[in-house]
Amino acid sequence: MLTAVYKSSKKADTYLYVEKRDDFTKVPEPLMNMFGRPQFVMMFNLAKRDKLGTADIALVKEKLSSEGFYLQLPPPEENLLDQFKTENGVSSD
Numbered sequence: 001m002l003t004a005v006y007k008s009s010k011k012a013d014t015y016l017y018v019e020k021r022d023d024f025t026k027v028p029e030p031l032m033n034m035f036g037r038p039q040f041v042m043m044f045n046l047a048k049r050d051k052l053g054t055a056d057i058a059l060v061k062e063k064l065s066s067e068g069f070y071l072q073l074p075p076p077e078e079n080l081l082d083q084f085k086t087e088n089g090v091s092s093d
Protein backbone atom coordinates (compact mmCIF):
# COMPACT_ATOMS: atom_id res chain seq x y z
CA MET A 1 0.00 0.00 0.00
CA LEU A 2 1.98 2.98 -1.27
CA THR A 3 1.22 6.18 0.59
CA ALA A 4 2.17 9.77 -0.18
CA VAL A 5 2.56 12.22 2.70
CA TYR A 6 2.17 15.99 2.42
CA LYS A 7 2.58 18.74 4.98
CA SER A 8 0.27 21.71 5.20
CA SER A 9 1.39 25.13 4.05
CA LYS A 10 -1.12 26.75 6.45
CA LYS A 11 -1.19 24.59 9.59
CA ALA A 12 1.98 23.65 11.47
CA ASP A 13 2.60 19.94 12.12
CA THR A 14 -0.42 18.93 10.02
CA TYR A 15 0.03 16.13 7.47
CA LEU A 16 -2.17 14.58 4.80
CA TYR A 17 -1.73 10.96 3.73
CA VAL A 18 -3.16 9.98 0.33
CA GLU A 19 -3.16 6.78 -1.69
CA LYS A 20 -1.46 8.18 -4.79
CA ARG A 21 1.04 10.98 -5.20
CA ASP A 22 -0.60 14.28 -6.17
CA ASP A 23 -4.11 12.74 -6.20
CA PHE A 24 -6.34 14.78 -3.90
CA THR A 25 -9.64 13.87 -5.58
CA LYS A 26 -10.94 12.05 -2.48
CA VAL A 27 -10.07 14.90 -0.10
CA PRO A 28 -13.05 17.22 0.54
CA GLU A 29 -12.67 20.76 -0.87
CA PRO A 30 -13.16 22.51 2.51
CA LEU A 31 -10.35 20.39 3.97
CA MET A 32 -8.04 21.24 1.07
CA ASN A 33 -8.82 24.95 1.55
CA MET A 34 -7.94 24.70 5.26
CA PHE A 35 -4.85 22.60 4.52
CA GLY A 36 -3.43 24.98 1.93
CA ARG A 37 -1.03 24.04 -0.83
CA PRO A 38 0.21 20.51 -0.05
CA GLN A 39 3.99 20.20 0.19
CA PHE A 40 5.27 16.72 -0.67
CA VAL A 41 7.24 15.11 2.17
CA MET A 42 7.72 11.46 1.25
CA MET A 43 6.26 8.31 -0.24
CA PHE A 44 6.50 4.90 1.41
CA ASN A 45 4.93 1.46 1.50
CA LEU A 46 2.55 1.45 4.45
CA ALA A 47 2.26 -2.35 4.34
CA LYS A 48 5.95 -2.68 5.23
CA ARG A 49 5.69 -0.44 8.29
CA ASP A 50 4.67 -1.55 11.75
CA LYS A 51 4.56 1.95 13.25
CA LEU A 52 4.50 5.62 12.29
CA GLY A 53 5.80 8.58 14.29
CA THR A 54 2.80 9.92 16.18
CA ALA A 55 0.05 8.49 13.97
CA ASP A 56 -1.82 5.27 14.75
CA ILE A 57 -0.85 3.03 11.82
CA ALA A 58 -4.04 0.94 12.04
CA LEU A 59 -6.15 4.10 11.86
CA VAL A 60 -4.11 5.45 8.94
CA LYS A 61 -4.65 2.19 7.00
CA GLU A 62 -8.36 2.15 7.84
CA LYS A 63 -8.92 5.78 6.77
CA LEU A 64 -6.93 5.34 3.56
CA SER A 65 -8.99 2.27 2.66
CA SER A 66 -12.38 3.72 3.58
CA GLU A 67 -11.99 7.43 2.72
CA GLY A 68 -8.90 7.60 0.51
CA PHE A 69 -7.01 9.97 2.82
CA TYR A 70 -5.91 10.48 6.42
CA LEU A 71 -5.39 13.84 8.12
CA GLN A 72 -2.79 13.90 10.90
CA LEU A 73 -3.25 16.82 13.29
CA PRO A 74 -0.68 17.90 15.86
CA PRO A 75 -1.28 16.79 19.44
CA PRO A 76 -3.11 19.36 21.54
CA GLU A 77 -0.86 21.79 23.36
CA GLU A 78 -0.50 21.26 27.07
CA ASN A 79 -1.70 24.01 29.33
CA LEU A 80 1.29 24.14 31.66
CA LEU A 81 -0.48 26.38 34.16
CA ASP A 82 -3.37 23.93 34.54
CA GLN A 83 -0.91 21.04 34.82
CA PHE A 84 1.03 22.89 37.53
CA LYS A 85 -2.18 23.65 39.44
CA THR A 86 -3.29 20.01 39.26
CA GLU A 87 0.07 18.70 40.43
CA ASN A 88 0.11 21.14 43.36
CA GLY A 89 -3.50 20.71 44.44
CA VAL A 90 -4.58 24.21 43.50
CA SER A 91 -8.16 24.51 42.30
CA SER A 92 -8.91 26.90 39.48
CA ASP A 93 -11.76 29.40 39.70
